[in-house]
Amino acid sequence: MSIEPMDDFATDAAENATSSRVDDGSTRFDAPIRDALLRLGYLSEDQSARVASHQLERGLDFDQAALELGFITTDDLDRAREQLITSLALQNVARRPVSDELVVIAEPSSRRSESMRLLRTQIISQHLKNGRRGLACVSPTDGVGCSYIAANLAVSLSQVGYKTLIVDANMRSPRVDQIFGLDPNAPGLSTFLSLQVSRPERVVNANVLPGLAVMTAGPPTPRPQELLSGNRFRDGVNTLLREYDLVLFDTPAANANADALTVGAAAGYALMVARRDQSYYRDVSTLTEQLAASRCAVVGAVLNEF
Structure with missing residues (x-):
């Protein structure tokens, strides 16, 4: 895995369902x-x-x-x-062991873990120290390891004392629940966005690992883009950004839908994930331009080799 700053890359690219209703939002009483x-x-x-x-x-x-x-x-x-x-928080939810995909736990001395620690260092120095709290992990196409990068980065940040939340904003084919051993049908992001709970904190799994909280995608929904595009998602994101040192968002591939652009716009910043010998430069540069148009700054790029 290699990590590249996006400043030069961005310059080059520029040049070349019905739910039970609990809170309808008509009152702001909290x-x-x-x-x-x-x-x-x-x-x-x-x-x-x-x-x-x-x-x-x-x-x-x-x-x-x-x-x-x-x-x-x-x-x-x-x-x-x-x-x-x-x-x-959902602290009493039954949990399975975390996946071996979390290499920073399963293989702490491996080259893959060292690469994640390098990425962590760059995120801390170039992102967190500037007061930025939101970061969407985005990819131009499927199969490049976006969920893998997001999950391992979240764990590695929590290991050095940063209060971290990872949100599975991929409500089409979620994977964060599998990686962290959580129930895929338990309340999650879709539950909050479809007005079944009043606050985003109600669907956060606290202390899945020390210092790390997880919000799964929640039960399947037939209208993920509609839910993500509403003010409720932005308001929920703003609430979460106040509570954590960093909120990471896993997103679906951008070539299939606009979800990643919507999430990136709410988070404000994005980390581009591509795969060596699989991702095309034109796809990455197109996504970079689309994110810029959505007022989402791409702060870096990861070329995944694993």
Whole structure:
């Protein structure tokens, strides 16, 4: 595997279903964060009622309304969100052993693991240290190892203390659940996007590995592009970006649908994955241009050899 910066590459390329409805989004009242603030003693019942009234009047989220009224501090909110993630996460879901595809665990001394650690170092120095929290792993065609790269990168980042979430945004042929030994039919991204739960944290599997959380694609849905294109996906992504040091998104191949472009636009940044002797330069350059048009910056490229 080799990792290439995208600046020169991008320059060259430029030159050459019905679901049960729980929350329809018509109200912004956020009971989970309210309850967490009450449990921690940061709000009284009287203050909570005043926040709810201010929230409806101003059209804000509950936490934003509480901050605006001065009832809580940003530190209070951070602690409440941390408790919320822990309490809402799917921590009791039956799990199988993780796959041997996670080479950073199965083969920590191998050349493949060393390549992933090199990629981790570059992501930390060129992405995380600049305050960037979202990263979509994208590929021009299928079979180049996009899920493999995303999963191993997520694990390697968690191993050095970064609070990491990997989201399987490939609702067409998901693989993240297989790699991490999770139930493919358990609640996941499709569950949140189809309004079956009110908050994205409710479908996060916390501590699948130390420091690593996983959101699977969820039960199959007949309309993935429609779900990803809505404001609910963008709002959910923004919520998750506040909670983790890095949120990685696995995406389907871009030559078959527009899902990767939609996810990349929400994440803001993308990592291009291609395979030696299989991926064509024109396909990679076309995807780079499409991502740029979607206002998604390609921060690097991985030429997968494994």
